Amino acid sequence: MNTPNPHANGTSGKRRDPLLLNKIAGGILSAGLVFWIATHAAGIISGKDAPKKPVIATAAVATAPAGGGVPSIDGLIVKADVSKGASFVAQQCAACHSVNSGGANGVGPNLYGVMNDKMFAKAGYDFSSAAKAKASGVWTYQKMNEWLDDPQKDVPGTRMGYTGIKNDQVRADTIAYLRTLSSNPIPLPKPGAGGATVTAAAAPAGLSSGAPSIKPLLASAVVAKGESFFQQQCSACHSINSGGANGVGPNLYGVVGSPMFAKAGYSFSGAVKKAAHGKWTPHKLNEWLYNPMKDIPGTHMAYPGIKNNQVRADVVAYLNAQSASPAPLK
Known part of the structure; x- marks a missing residue:
């Protein structure tokens, strides 16, 4: 029996892979390609060999305004709705801040008298080092505007984990309310960008808000409705009991x-003192309550007024009733 000679065909017992040379060449090419990609990618990432045109077109991203400041909302503050600001603070801020005079600090500082007070310096409250470093002067309308827009952007490192008030009008209403938390509110700001222009006219002789007459409505006014409105809208700022304290x-x-x-x-503003002529009559109260800021430009009372004629008549009737000798409503 013949036994095959394994050395006769030069294979040493193993058959040569016919694709061996192709695999070797392919490996060399792959290694070179990987090396080329690595070196060029490094150049692009570092900026050394950045391509002249992006491979994938991307949408342009708007850049922040120079300085990165928040636009002024002074014009909005002048015509802000204080009652809406009070409601917002009660809903969003009351869990951390008290707002009454002499109120205790909580998670956040008491906010009574905050406007025009030193920044981040409420007695008895321990502010973060980031807030202390940011403190410069007193709380102005613009500084409060920037802070409430985005506390964490305004003061990186602050402990106040609140995202901010993004709606300009809501922020203006809130700041207008904070302004009232004082025994002597600071003057309203001069209108600036972000709000309607308001002309600062000289205080008129007397009242001239353009309020419609409520004389025919006074006879049918409901004192109880006026009292309900007063409790909802006015009692946060005014007491009405005999001998009650000013607020x-x-x-x-x-x-x-x-x-x-x-x-x-009570310390009234210079603007209202100039407009004071005689005594409060139902007619003068009607003019005043319709639009205080139009009636007397420069007043400290940042209240938009009572536009509903019957409601205004009810309130006047209620105010008249709070007296030892109510006047005849004519």
């Missing part, structure tokens, strides 16, 4: 028939 606004007991803007112990 953000003056005590209003006996206001009808008393001298205009002259409540003992």
Whole structure:
């Protein structure tokens, strides 16, 4: 029996792979390609060999304005709705901040008197080092505007984990309300970018808000409805009991028939003192309550007014009733 000689064909017992040379060449090419990609990618990432045109077209991204500041909302503050600001603070801020005079600090500092007060310096409250480093001067309208827009952007490192108030009008309403948390509110800001222009006219002689007459409505006014409105809209700033203390606004007991803007112990603005002529009559209260800021430009009372004629008549009737000698409503 013949046995095959394994050395006769030069294979040493193994058959040669016919694709061996192709595989070797392919490996060399692959290694070279990987090396080329690595070196060029490094150049692109580092900026050394950045391509002249992007491979994939991307949408242009708007850049932040120079300085990165928040636009002024002074014009919006002038015509802001304080009651809406108060409602917002009660819903969004009351869990961390008290707002009453002498109120205790909580998670955040008490906010009474915050406007025009030193920044991040409320007595008894321990502010973060980031906030202290940011503190410069007092809380102005613009500084408060920037802070409330985005606290964490305004003061990186602050402990205040609140995302901010992005709606300009809501922020203006809130700041207008914070302004009222004082026994002597700072003057309203001059209108700036972000709000309607308001002309600062000289205080008129007397009242001239353009309020429609409520004389025919006074006879049918409902005192109880006026009282309900007052409790909802006015009691945060005004007391109305006999001998009651002044607050953000003056005590209003006996206001009808008393001298205009002259409540003992209350500091009225220069603007309203110039407009004070005679005593408060139902007609003058009607003009004032319709639009205080139009009636007397420069007033500290940042309240948009009562536009509904019957509601205004009900409120005047209620104010008139809060007196030892109510006046006849004519």
